[in-house]
Amino acid sequence: MEKILQEAILHGQKYTHNGNPASYIPELQKVNSSDLGVYIRTLDGKEYGVGSYQQKFTIQSISKVLVLTLALMDNGFDKVFGKVGVEATGDPFNSIVRLELKHLQKPLNPMINAGAIATTSLILGKGGNEQIERILDFAKLVSDNPHISINEDVYHSEVQTGDRNRSLAYFMKSTGVIEEDVESLIQVYFKQCSIEMNCQDLARIGALYSNNGICLKTGKEIIPKSICRTVMAIMTTCGLYDASGEFAVNVGIPAKSGVGGGILAAVPNKIGIGVYGPALDDKGNSIGGIEILSYLSDVLDLSIF
Template structure:
């Protein structure tokens, strides 16, 4: 596997020049567009890494499936999906259009920003400090990494420039979808997106979802089988923004991308994969990262379809 990953990284590194790092969050503009790394973890806890696998980056939208799992644990599926839909939107991840044109104004799914903000608002805790502690501890447990922390520079950069997310959140509150203090909810959401990870962290989370919620390192259950299945289903249908259908055809692996360049993949009962490549296409997905996943899926026959 290590030899295969080395070959795939080498063959696809050239594609990093076809995209650009995200600039709408100023701190992300400091990323190196030439970085490309991958980690694969199987159900026997064997770990394989290649390329720039030691780079740290912020999780961004890859956090959305994880916060969704926590929100369901806190509130139950019925309550969560009374406020967030289950269908692909077909729009960019930060679109506001359907919140006004479609009634009732619930977000189409938890993988777009509007839906993710609603999900974050449902995390339980007496105040934001407790909510953040619970969130961080859940991410740490699922990644088996007790050192995960929020990158404060990226968090502040997102908070200062996050006016579009503010517009989304205030519109959701005006429609009665969100309760509570909007600035507090957004503060928690920005911190959630700014959690710093590596490809191994993403691969570990993907592997524990692939095992239907059981920690492959010790056999302990982290989330229920039903929650793990629900999360992976959203990753298939909505996880790659408005390129999810194309990705399903070409790669066929439940995956979630983020504008930090990360992609988390979960191949049921087989593998967790983490990829990092901050050079993005116009839809916000890692250009070379998708190429890497396409090659891994083809070489190892990983498509679930």
């Protein structure tokens, strides 16, 4: 397996020069754009890592997977999907256009920013501090890493540059999708995006979803099977922004990317994969990371289709 991962890294490195780190959040530019790492966890507990797999990065939009899961556990399907849809979009992840179409009434899915902010508003807690603590505790639980924390520098950078996300939240407040205080909510959203992990953490999360929410170490259910399946379905159709369809065709693995360079992938009943490569394409996805997953999907026959 390590040899295959080495080959996947070499394949991905051919493409990293075509991308750049995210520029609209200044702190995210302070990375080595040629970094590339991958980590795999199998459902029998074996783990393999190659490249910059220990490098920490903020998970950004990957947090949407965890928050959607927690929101569904807190509220049930009807309430969550009464606030946000499950349909794919061909628009950029931070677009406001669809919110203005009266026949839609709610964000198209939980993996775009508007939908994610609406989902975050559903996390139970007495105010923003308790909400983010619950999200952080859940991140520690599903990654089996009690040391997961928030990168404060990235968080403050998001606060200073996050006017587009504020506008999405205020627009949804005006239409009734969001009922909570916008400023408190948007701080929670910025903090969840600034949670810091590495490829190993992502692979362990992916393995948990792959195993239908059953912890590999204890055999206990952490996430209900029905929620795991729903979240992975949405990852498949919406997880890579407006490149999700192309990724489904070429790679065929449920996955969620983030502009910090990470990609979380979960192959049902097989393995969890964590990938890191901060050089992004014009859709906001890791160029090298996508190529690594494409290589692994071909070699290991991982496509779910």
